[in-house]
Amino acid sequence: MAGQFSEAIQELKLTANIVDVISEYVSLRRRGRNYVGLCPFHAERTPSFTVSEERQAFHCFGCGAGGDVFTFLMKFHNLSFMEAARELARKYGFNLPEAPGDDQSRRERILALNERAAAYYHRFLKELPPEAPASSYLRKRGIKPETIERFRLGYAPDGWDNLVRVIQAAGVDLALAKEAGLVSQKGERWYDRFRGRIIFPIRDLSGRVVGFGGRILGQGEPKYLNTPETPVYHKGRLLYGLFEARLALREEGAGLVVEGYLDLLSLSQAGITNVVATLGTALTREHVRLLKGYTKNWYLIFDADPAGLKAIFRAAPLFLNENLFPRVVLLPEGEDPDSFIRQRGQEGLLELLDQARPIFSFLIDQTLKTYGGRGPEAKVAVVEELRPLLASLIDPIKQDICIEELAERLSVRKDHIYRALESSGRSSASSSRQEGFDPFGEALLAFLVNHPQYFPEFADLSPEEFLRDEYRHLFEAIKQAYSSEGQFPEALFFEDEKLSALWARLRLSLEEEDRPDPEVMAQELRRSLDRLRKKQALQRLLEEIRLAQKEGHQELALQLLKQYQGLCLQQAG
């Protein structure tokens, strides 16, 4: 990265406010001069995720994640540095010049193409006559015109190459459309992926169309077809409707998870807008972390069929491991949220939510039902079934509460369940690598990342004087930023995730209160450095003396000893 691009990045970093960016994804509240929230990168109950506006850094005291605004976006959305920079540039209306070797991000071009396709499908639907099958289907499902607008629903017409021709007419490379998952190729022939389907555009957290879900009209397989994995579409990290629901989720402090597009649309039309839907896939850990960023109170509304139950069983450990305790709503047999809300309305649903079971109680109910009866075999089977789940609970108190509930329901003693848990042998082998202990290096770097203007006073340090690799790298980065003209050390940024985390940790490590005057701190550090160097020089001398004696060079040993004594005197004086 050089020149113009690098400067633009620096400027972007000085403009972007890390608190604004992070609070889009994590509920932050003020604590002293900083903001805190629940860490999106590890499971926790009390907030140790800290964001400093003043220092434009975040750091989690729980898992050690940390960095600047770029690092956050990279980690949170799994982006490359370049992608994170472009995302940020877009948010702040920056025009990022092309980076050397960056082919104007294929990602951006795919997004632009998706936008074009969404507009095409949407217009096509709206221009259909009311008697067209697509129009009458949506009408029958009770989908209102406002909903079609709000969610930009569309229709992919029947036929093999409608979109192909639109793309060709626009002069866009079909290979790009293939990469976007919009078209396929067989031999010489190109054809549309979505044909004769109602189209549900899927947006990312910034509202951009990253993919599509398509429901077939009438009979045909598969009933639902989604965009395949593309550079911008990762179904394990996307939830339908999250973009539209984000404000309502914050306002309500609670949210609903449903399984289908139409379920979500029906609820939304009934005035329940704090809803997201899975994209025809099982919930993933990334999904749950995404959800957690909005609220801790979730309701899972699933069909009462075997598939729905299986989905809840699979989702349970994901939620519990993130210390979320969602409630489960089972709809009356044969109903889905769509049909239910159309019959019973918002009130009916709220009633149902009131009766929602905490997920663990729900799972006990279901397991008991599966194994039937109260005999000893059934009890053993139930414990066996729920054991992995119990073992995965991080918080011992909540684990105990769950075990207590299970013991009570089964009329067995708690310690029996504990014993069953122990026999599953959870081992928590923590492998901590030995690294150099370097308190001075830590203190100096913490000072320099907060007061880079003092760098010249320490410019004589060589990286080798630090005892840890990461300290060496950080020092070199600061040195480089300082010595290359036109760069602001305040705007240091790192493409390297580890380095960025270190930077953030150090940046937040100086306590606000009783932080002495930087001038005084610089002097103290300088004195420490001098002391340290002398000590090291003495140590080296001692080693040389020992070596000289061992090898029989008495004269040399004596000479070195004199030198040593001189140094000792100097230090004392």
Ligand SMILES: [Zn+2]
């Ligand atoms: Zn964390």
